[in-house]
Amino acid sequence: MVRVYRPYSNWFYLPTALIYGVLFLVPTFASLYFSLTRWSLFESKFIGLDNFKLFFQEPALVKGFVNTLIYAFVTSGSKVVLGLLLAVLLTSQIVARGYLRSVVFFPVLVSTIGVGLTFTVLMNPERGLINGALSVIGIDGPGWLTDPKWALLSVAAVDVWKGVGLATLIYIAGIVSIPREYVEAARVDGASSWETFRRIVLPLSRPATVTVIILSLIGGLRSFDLIWAMTRGGPGFTSDVIASVIYKQYQAGFYGLSTAGNVVLFVVVTAVILPLSWFLNRREVEM
Amino acid sequence: MSTAELVNHRSGRKLALSAVAIVASVVVFLVPFAFIVLTAVKDRQQSALLDFSWPHQFRFVQNFIEVVQARDYMLVIAFINSTILTVASVTGMVVLAAMAGFVLQRRKSRWNGFINFLVLAGLIIPPAVVPTIWVLQKFGLFRTMPGLILIEIAFGLSFCILLFRAFVSTIPRELDEAAIIDGAGPLRLFFGVIFPLLRSVVVTVVVVQSVAVFNDFVNPLYFLPGDKNATVQLTLYNFSSQYSTQYNLLFMNILLITIPPLIMFLFFNRQIVAGMTSGAVKG
Numbered sequence: 387m388v389r390v391y392r393p394y395s396n397w398f399y400l401p402t403a404l405i406y407g408v409l410f411l412v413p414t415f416a417s418l419y420f421s422l423t424r425w426s427l428f429e430s431k432f433i434g435l436d437n438f439k440l441f442f443q444e445p446a447l448v449k450g451f452v453n454t455l456i457y458a459f460v461t462s463g464s465k466v467v468l469g470l471l472l473a474v475l476l477t478s479q480i481v482a483r484g485y486l487r488s489v490v491f492f493p494v495l496v497s498t499i500g501v502g503l504t505f506t507v508l509m510n511p512e513r514g515l516i517n518g519a520l521s522v523i524g525i526d527g528p529g530w531l532t533d534p535k536w537a538l539l540s541v542a543a544v545d546v547w548k549g550v551g552l553a554t555l556i557y558i559a560g561i562v563s564i565p566r567e568y569v570e571a572a573r574v575d576g577a578s579s580w581e582t583f584r585r586i587v588l589p590l591s592r593p594a595t596v597t598v599i600i601l602s603l604i605g606g607l608r609s610f611d612l613i614w615a616m617t618r619g620g621p622g623f624t625s626d627v628i629a630s631v632i633y634k635q636y637q638a639g640f641y642g643l644s645t646a647g648n649v650v651l652f653v654v655v656t657a658v659i660l661p662l663s664w665f666l667n668r669r670e671v672e673m
Numbered sequence: 674m675s676t677a678e679l680v681n682h683r684s685g686r687k688l689a690l691s692a693v694a695i696v697a698s699v700v701v702f703l704v705p706f707a708f709i710v711l712t713a714v715k716d717r718q719q720s721a722l723l724d725f726s727w728p729h730q731f732r733f734v735q736n737f738i739e740v741v742q743a744r745d746y747m748l749v750i751a752f753i754n755s756t757i758l759t760v761a762s763v764t765g766m767v768v769l770a771a772m773a774g775f776v777l778q779r780r781k782s783r784w785n786g787f788i789n790f791l792v793l794a795g796l797i798i799p800p801a802v803v804p805t806i807w808v809l810q811k812f813g814l815f816r817t818m819p820g821l822i823l824i825e826i827a828f829g830l831s832f833c834i835l836l837f838r839a840f841v842s843t844i845p846r847e848l849d850e851a852a853i854i855d856g857a858g859p860l861r862l863f864f865g866v867i868f869p870l871l872r873s874v875v876v877t878v879v880v881v882q883s884v885a886v887f888n889d890f891v892n893p894l895y896f897l898p899g900d901k902n903a904t905v906q907l908t909l910y911n912f913s914s915q916y917s918t919q920y921n922l923l924f925m926n927i928l929l930i931t932i933p934p935l936i937m938f939l940f941f942n943r944q945i946v947a948g949m950t951s952g953a954v955k956g
Contacts, residue, residue: 393849394780395859398772399788402830405769409827410795413808417801427807481691488942489702495934495945497888499906500927503913504705507712507920513723515708547701552949559950608799611890615910632802636895641803648801659797 414652421646430642437646447647450619450626454654457542457613457627458606464546465602466595469553473591474583476554477561487558491551498548502615505544506531531617534624541616541625545609553598560594561587596666600659607655628654709931712924720921732921740925743912747900748926751908757818758893758904759886762825766833767878769826774837775867779849795831802895809896821897825886833878836951840874841867877948880941884934905930 421437423430441447476487493501508515509530517527530540564587572582610629613619619626619634626634628651635644704725712720713736715728741748777788805824806815814820844867852866890906897904903911909926938945 392780393853393857393859393862394776396776396780398776398859398863402769402773402834405823405827406791406795406830408808409805409824410800411791413801413804414798416804416807420804420807425803427803427810475690475694479687480694481688482695486694486698488938489698491946492935492938493702494949495884495888495938497890497906497909497927497930497934499890499909500709500930501705503909503923504709504927507723508705508708510723515704515723515725518724555946556950559946604797615890615913629799633894636803645801645803648799648803651799652801655797655799 417645417648417652420642421649423642425642425645426639427641433642437643438650440643441646441650446623446626447631449623450628450631450647451650451654453538453625454607454627454629454651457538457545457609458603458658460539460542461545461549461606461609462599462602464542465550465553466598468546468550469557469598470588470591470595472550472554473557473561474587477558487554490554493548494551494555496548498611499615501544501548502612505547506616509540532621534621537617537621537625541613544616545606545612548612549602549605553602556597556601557591557594560591564590596663599666600663603658603662604655607658608651706931709924709927712920713928714925715921717919717921720924721918723920736921736925737929740922740929743922744900744915747903747908748905748929750901751903751905754818754902755887755905758822758825759883761822762829762886763879763882765822765826766829766882767875770830770833770878771837771868771871771875772863773830774834775841775863777834778838778841779846792831792834795828796835800828806895816897816899816902818897818902821893821902824892824896825889828892829882829885833882836874836878836948837871839951840871844870873944873947876941877944880937880944881948884937884945887933 420430422432422434424433424436425431442451472490476483476490480486509517511517511527511529511532514530516530520527528536530536568586568590569582572586577585608629609627610633613625613627613630614633617625619630628647632644632647632651635641635647708725711725711728712723714731714733716730716732719726719729777785809815809820809824812820814823848866848870849862852862857865888906889904890910893904893907894910897907900911909930912926913923
């Protein structure tokens with residue numbers, strides 16, 4: 387048999403496969419087993435589903451689970467709406483468009499910890515700039531990060547502040563790729579700005595919407611650094627999310643429980659993202 | 674209403690809208706950054722007021738020196754560590770992902786579906802923390818810089834492979850064939866012919882991933898704890914708990930950490946935009 391010369395060697399996969407396999411796939415599969423154990427890194431004792439039972443009984447841990455979903459959907463929804471509005475604004479004939487695009491996008495690149503610490507100071511209930519500004523117009527601002535009712539939503543707001551630039555950028559790319567003829571044809575037919583937006587821009591920027599929703603949900607469900615920098619899950623555990631629970635249990639030495647948290651997060655992310663991306667992409671084909 | 678009036682009316686509205694947008698952008702986006710800069714140059718007493726005010730005295734140089742010298746030049750060590758981490762892991766990501774993305778695009782085999790699935794899984798699945806530490810410990814890489822570099826590479830590969838695969842599909846196959854006829858082996862074909870053509874997407878990947886790795890907080894927190902190896906993000910975080918009364922130094926630290934991304938943004942704005950919107954049009 388003649389050996390066929392292959393210019394595209396499978397050896398090119400080898401280093402990637404090694405690193406990815408050993409440091410990502412192996413831990414992911416190992417987590418399925420270790421989540422069922424009491425684990426000290428050196429020895430593990432199989433205890434069945436006890437870790438998961440604890441995860442859904444302990445109020446602090448349940449709160450983290452619920453908060454993760456709230457946080458992800460609030461930030462994702464806000465980024466879709468604000469990102470689309472900003473993108474429409476920033477693709478119109480507006481003065482200082484370049485400046486506005488830059489200034490909306492720049493926070494995306496800044497350190498999350500830096501942003502978190504800055505807003506922690508700005509949101510200080512007595513001396514912070516935000517409540518100072520609100521008191522000028524006669525509003526008594528709440529303790530954004532110290533009031534259990536507000537803490538999670540305040541962090542989510544900062545997340546939107548930092549992340550909306552990326553959503554805007556993706557929407558801008560989507561809107562710019564819409565052929566000009568469509569918009570012009572609609573104008574000739576006498577469509578108002580609103581109708582043009584509703585009938586042309588909105589449906590045709592659908593791929594951008596799908597990207598923004600999926601990206602921001604993945605980020606939102608997994609988010610940790612901003613919450614950790616601003617509240618550390620506090621006050622109490624009212625702004626804990628699964629990712630911060632994982633870290634707290636890890637610090638406390640409950641490695642099995644921490645890993646169970648990882649498995650729960652994994653299941654939540656796939657259970658939200660897979661059906662959603664399937665649904666969103668299917669509708670797109672039908673159109 | 675005449676046409677001229679209509680046009681005038683329209684442009685008047687546009688101007689008003691622009692003015693509102695600019696004022697809103699200043700209040701929402703610029704004031705926090707101005708706050709960082711102003712607080713960073715204040716003296717200790719004034720910075721503790723946490724208010725948005727003009728500094729009584731500009732102590733830029735003193736604060737800078739003080740924050741750099743704090744805890745035995747911790748910040749300098751952190752900047753060196755972060756630079757090593759960023760350069761090494763981004764280099765690794767680019768070379769490995771370009772090779773994998775190239776073969777993945779060019780070679781049609783029944784494994785492609787499975788490989789694509791693994792790539793997407795890497796984007797979606799949150800890494801399992803403690804099992805990763807367990808694996809690193811088996812190799813003696815836990816709490817070491819090489820370990821963290823490999824971790825950053827492993828977690829960043831998926832995104833890079835997607836970009837490279839998409840870009841390789843725009844390079845005509847005839848080029849490969851010409852090189853093969855000239856006698857180039859797989860390595861020569863890739864590093865001699867294809868890789869130089871990937872320049873624009875390499876720049877994109879380098880810029881986007883170096884900002885991501887430089888700003889990464891979670892992975893150093895888990896996989897490289899301890900003061901000796903602290904990265905800039907960890908140093909900033911530790912600083913905030915240890916120097917909670919010296920807001921001027923804290924904000925000087927934030928300011929210094931914001932400068933590298935700012936430089937990236939000023940020079941590579943276009944590539945960053947290209948990288949971050951690559952999925953938007955095709956979906």
